[in-house]
Amino acid sequence: MLAVKKYLLSEDDLPTRWYNVLPDLPRPLPPPLHPATHRPVRPEDLAPLLADEVVAQEFSPHRWIDIPDEVREVYRIWRPSPLVRADRLEKALDTPARIYFKYEAVSPAGSHKPNTAVPQVFYNARQGVRRVTTETGAGQWGSALSFAGSLFGVEVTVYMVRASFRQKPHRKTLMATWGGEVHPSPSTRTRAGRDVLARDPDSPGSLGIAISEAVEDALAHDDTRFALGSVMNHVVLHQTVIGLEAKRQLEIADDYPDVVVGCVGGGSNFSGLAFPFLADTLTGTRTGTRFVAAEPAACPTLTRGRLAYDHPDTAGLGPLLPMRTVGHGFIPPPIHAGGLRFHGDAPTLCLLHDEGYVEARAYDQNEVFAEAVRFARAEGFVMAPESAHALRGAVAEALAAREAGEARTVLFGLSGHGHFDMGAFDEFLAGRLEDYALPAEQIEAALSALPDVTAAGA
Ligand SMILES: *Cc1c(COP(=O)(O)O)cnc(C)c1O
16 A cells, blocks of 8 residues: 555635734743834834734734634635655655655745735725735745735735846736736835935845835825735734644644754744644643754854844834844845845744744755755655755754654645746756855844844833
């Protein structure tokens, strides 16, 4: 008999609630601070910017939050997603470890991002918001939000970093197919964009500038709100559907992870997978489970950053968040894992890392792509460069298990497919992919520009 390859849940098994880690944290999460006054941000401060329900979830003390039926109805399109036993990779590695991956590439946009785009747009639609704005780098988040907008009749305006707008024309087409309106950023539509263009007409743009444009656009229109694809508590909350499903699937496999590995950009897919398992650790139900966050060596927030209050955007307009950051002025080298080029991480993840519940590893591009190619030749799927960081971490754990002669269980998150990243694979296969050495001075310079909030802080 053949061993089980995929653990598939039925649509009846789709989770009915998301898991909120806030009440289970080992110490209270410091509040976000207003960027100008440095006073704690109140929910009503965020109302002009974000949907009311999303703001409520951001501060919710409740451990479980119901998933609306309208959202579950859409989740059915691709959820529950498969949990796959990577037994062919295990053989290739000659390891006694059991490796599983949770496959989020089955969503229409090809990544985990629709898990939060759908509820965010739904809550906006329910309160009568006509249009949602956002920023996107490589285009994954803009695609997910455009997809969600098409489902609920909400217009989506995407400010896409100009360099990516030129490099990745097909992401733009994907967004346009779902009805999303895409503008290269900096644009002439906002003051923030016009200011940048006045100084530098050829500016390639940045995520920070694009966020500033999307925020300004939302604040200037009563019928418009902004949506974020990572970092915030409500985004992490929505992503826990990943880990909740994986837990049920591993129960069916009669297994439980010794180690959970995920890639970290802003921390949403890692936390979404890990937190439902971490809940068992935090509540004392289980001991000994390890959690490993894999990040690029070119943007080493957890491994080389500082735990401090910092802005989520380069312009310093967004609320100060308590996170491990390399500084909002830090401009990471142009690695292909565009989704991992963020200077900070989700505050809950940073707190759990600081308390020793989450370990972090940093990897270079070439070792990451080497694993993605080995995986493609063993298991078939060609994954996103972002996801390949998680794979690199999982393989390291499987090899450590071989060294120890132990049949450890390794679970990793495969956050998206790499079908829009062929240019990057081309470079790797041709031996032209660069690893970027990051001088300590570059991080020190960005850290020295961190806002000083000790005086007015919470
Ligand atoms: C955006 C993205 C990431 C990084 O974002 P997180 O919030 O850290 O999850 C990782 N993988 C893929 C495929 C992405 O699109």
